[in-house]
Amino acid sequence: MCDIKLNNVYVITSGKGGAGKSTVTAHLGVQLTKLNKRVLLIDMDEGLRSLDLMLNVSSHTLFDVSDIIKGNCTVNQAVIPVRQCQNLYLLPAPVTVNSLNSPKGMKFLCDSLSKYFDYILIDSPAGVGKGFINAISGANGALVVVNSDPISIRDGAYVAKLLRENHINNSRLIINKFESKLVKKGVFYNIDETIDATTLQLIGVVPNDFELQKTVDNCGEYINTTPAIEAFERIARRLAGENCSLLVN
Ligand SMILES: Nc1ncnc2c1ncn2[C@@H]1O[C@H](COP(=O)(O)OP(=O)(O)O)[C@@H](O)[C@H]1O
Ligand SMILES: [Mg+2]
Numbered sequence: 001m002c003d004i005k006l007n008n009v010y011v012i013t014s015g016k017g018g019a020g021k022s023t024v025t026a027h028l029g030v031q032l033t034k035l036n037k038r039v040l041l042i043d044m045d046e047g048l049r050s051l052d053l054m055l056n057v058s059s060h061t062l063f064d065v066s067d068i069i070k071g072n073c074t075v076n077q078a079v080i081p082v083r084q085c086q087n088l089y090l091l092p093a094p095v096t097v098n099s100l101n102s103p104k105g106m107k108f109l110c111d112s113l114s115k116y117f118d119y120i121l122i123d124s125p126a127g128v129g130k131g132f133i134n135a136i137s138g139a140n141g142a143l144v145v146v147n148s149d150p151i152s153i154r155d156g157a158y159v160a161k162l163l164r165e166n167h168i169n170n171s172r173l174i175i176n177k178f179e180s181k182l183v184k185k186g187v188f189y190n191i192d193e194t195i196d197a198t199t200l201q202l203i204g205v206v207p208n209d210f211e212l213q214k215t216v217d218n219c220g221e222y223i224n225t226t227p228a229i230e231a232f233e234r235i236a237r238r239l240a241g242e243n244c245s246l247l248v249n
Pocket of ligand 1: 014016017018019020021022023024050126176177178206207208209210211212213214228
């Protein structure tokens with residue numbers, strides 16, 4: 001078992017859906033295990049869960065995070081080891097909506113589990129309502145995922161403000177689906193503009209890469225490492241405290 005860590009429970013969030021929260025959660029989880037970290041992913045997107053599919057473990061899901069909070073099962077019954085990816089575990093979201101409404105339960109769960117994992121990554125649902133509050137309740141840090149278009153950036157800035165209001169001050173920015181040619185064409189904001197608009201410290205830039213739409217079934221043993229996979233590796237290293245440069249296509 002690991003020692004108790006501070007700031008090791010991160011919520012991965014954004015305003016609207018589609019920014020890449022679940023993709024970031026899955027790939028960052030894989031990359032952290034490659035640094036010999038023990039990682040738990042918690043899917044909080046009730047009704048629209050996706051991490052079990054992304055990680056190819058759907059057939060193994062029996063219980064979910066709400067079952068633990070309600071006392072329907074033990075942690076060991078609900079947490080699924082991700083096949084072929086040693087030290088990666090998933091706690092799935094409920095398949096139905098309105099099953100999760102317990103910020104206190106979520107905080108207690110994360111506080112209890114953080115003793116046993118180097119990192120807990122919580123995949124937040126879209127929106128800034130009840131689901132968002134549940135997802136952030138157990139976190140002591142946040143990774144805000146934005147794309148470089150004006151709407152996504154405005155969402156990111158709003159989420160950053162909400163995180164501060166909810167006493168999460170350790171928030172970092174991930175710019176996802178980045179394309180420098182669209183910045184040059186004036187379609188996307190550049191990296192400095194995105195940092196300024198969101199008021200968040202940058203931890204990584206992930207290029208647009210359609211390879212990421214495949215499932216993560218080979219768990220990091222990628223045949224062709226793409227710039228996006230390299231970007232996730234760098235984010236994992238920076239999260240773990242290493243001083244490594246950003247990667248931009
Ligand atoms: N860097 C990327 N490049 C290309 N496609 C991406 C990237 N990140 C995410 N996607 C795709 O965007 C879609 C939405 O991603 P997802 O992670 O489900 O978003 P969210 O969880 O924020 O709703 C998915 O089809 C996913 O494969
Ligand atoms: Mg998602």
